Amino acid sequence: MKKCKSFIDYTIDDFKATPSIDDEERYIEGEVRKEQVIEWVNRFVQSSSLVELQMTAFIYKESDFYKEHKINIDFFIWQYIFFDINDKKRFNIIMQYIPTDFSVNFRLLHPICHLYDANEVLASYTYPYGTKQTRDKHKRELKKIC
Structure with a gap:
């Protein structure tokens, strides 16, 4: 058996990448942020009524975490929906919540029409503001969206 002769006497195993202090700090900050996001996801997911969901959303929008990181509330609403997508109570709560929060109203409605039965979404959606013409x-x- 012939043995290949190498031009180098080192391998990749001889090298070890060590993160810089900045990299380590960013990693630690990312881990802290991840824990905070998980905490907020749990808060949203545990909402069992429209009032609780609205209160959680309000507290989130007023929180220092939101002001610092600006994670869009849509992310947390989607976590709420996907926690148990077949839960009718959750569906009803989300359909009551969407028209009351102008920051998520039409951004979430279109995908929800594709996620749930479009006829159920249409039947459940009520816009609570303005005149009858506005609601219609x-x-x-x-x-048109569904």
Whole structure:
């Protein structure tokens, strides 16, 4: 058996990448942020009524965590939805919540029409503000989306 002769006498195992102090600090900050995100996800997921979900969303939007990191509330609403996508109570709560939060209203409605049965979404959606014409307009807009 012939043995290959190498031009070098070292291998990749001889090298070890060591993170810089900045890298280590960023990693630690990322881990802390991850724990905070998990804590907020748990808060949202545990909401068992419209009032609880609204209160959690309000507290989140006023929190230092939101002001510092600006993680869009849509992320937490999706975590709430996907925690148990087949839960009818959760569906009803989310359909009541969406029209009350202008920051998520139409951004979430379109994907929700594809996630749930479009007819159920249309039947459950009610826009609570304005005149009858305004409410009807919002319902028509939703029909176009679904």
